[in-house]
Amino acid sequence: MGFRQGETLGLRWSHVDLEAELFRPEWQLQRLTWRHGCDDPHACGARLHRFEPCPPDCTTHKGCKRGCPKPCTKTCTKHASACPERKEGGLVFTRPKTKKSRNAVPIPPVFTPFLHDHRAQQEEMRAAAGELWQEHDVVFSRPDGRPLDPRADYEEFKELLREAGIDDRRLYDGSRHTAGTILNELGVDMPTIMEILRHTQISQTRRYVKGRSHLSKDAMRRMGEFFIPAPSTPIPGPTETRTETADTRAERARRRRHVR
Numbered sequence: 001m002g003f004r005q006g007e008t009l010g011l012r013w014s015h016v017d018l019e020a021e022l023f024r025p026e027w028q029l030q031r032l033t034w035r036h037g038c039d040d041p042h043a044c045g046a047r048l049h050r051f052e053p054c055p056p057d058c059t060t061h062k063g064c065k066r067g068c069p070k071p072c073t074k075t076c077t078k079h080a081s082a083c084p085e086r087k088e089g090g091l092v093f094t095r096p097k098t099k100k101s102r103n104a105v106p107i108p109p110v111f112t113p114f115l116h117d118h119r120a121q122q123e124e125m126r127a128a129a130g131e132l133w134q135e136h137d138v139v140f141s142r143p144d145g146r147p148l149d150p151r152a153d154y155e156e157f158k159e160l161l162r163e164a165g166i167d168d169r170r171l172y173d174g175s176r177h178t179a180g181t182i183l184n185e186l187g188v189d190m191p192t193i194m195e196i197l198r199h200t201q202i203s204q205t206r207r208y209v210k211g212r213s214h215l216s217k218d219a220m221r222r223m224g225e226f227f228i229p230a231p232s233t234p235i236p237g238p239t240e241t242r243t244e245t246a247d248t249r250a251e252r253a254r255r256r257r258h259v260r
Contacts, residue, residue, distance in 0.1 A: 001105065002179035002197045005171055006030050009148050010093055012137040018115060021107040027093045029138075029147050034080040034089030045079030091147060101198050115139075180209040 003011075006028035015024040038044045054061060054068035061068045072078065080086050096102050107115070118139070125143050126133050134145040142148060157171050176197060183193045194205040 002176050003105075004028065004096075004176065005150060005153065006094075007096060007101070008175075009138070009140060009150060009153060011139045013119070013139055014137055016107075016115070016139060018107070018112055021109060021112060023105040023107055024102070025096060025105065026102055028096050029091060029150065030094050031091055031150055032089045032094075034083065034086040036077065036080045036083045037085030037087040038083055041077035041080065041083070042075060044083050045076065048079040048082060049076055091149070098198075098200060100200050103195070103198050105196060105198070177208050180205065184209040 001008075001023070003023075003025065007025040010027040010029035011023065011025060012027060015026050016022075017024070036044060049072045050069065051071055051074070053071050058068050080089065122141065125141075126145065129144050132144050136145055136147055138145075138147045140148050154171055158168070161167075161169060180193055180197055183196065184190075190202055190205060190209075193209065194202050197205060197208065199205045199208075
């Protein structure tokens, strides 16, 4: 569909029109950085300060995707996530980054039955959760109604790649870039792809999609034939056999006499 991850996780049922077959990405789910709410941010994160770099054979951060963190500065005011009075962070619903990002996106008709089934399954989860259900009206939710965590969604995407035997890819490549390339391979013109991906400039869309190699080759072949037409191949027609056996004419004469 070409949605950004935040737009997918922030999609709400109130902005899904199954009758008109339209998605309206009015909101997106994003993880904002926490800010200190205390009076002394440096002292608040004192137990987390690391002023020395990790050794070359560090095992503490061996499993971290970003590697070892950089050493803190002498006046470090980070580590707000551990602040007891932290604020303005965590998972929040925000508006998409541009006005055009909120344009409606058509739903492929073959997807509509799956969305109906998904909504019915979500209603069953709501009934099973009972009072623990937290209503957010999101299309994709946890068993208690809360939005999906982008990190968990990212890890599941990576796991699907491994199961399918596909080389590691960015989540962005698996959504928007793939959608743009598939539309391009199907012969959809670039302005239409730009509208589906909701780009503000067509130059941005061109960077998203890869070239159609087979269509490019076909176009160049036709251009070459325009300048140097291919030799025409005569259409095969009925051929006359000139070699006959010795008794062929005699046999035909006997058949004619028999008819008479």
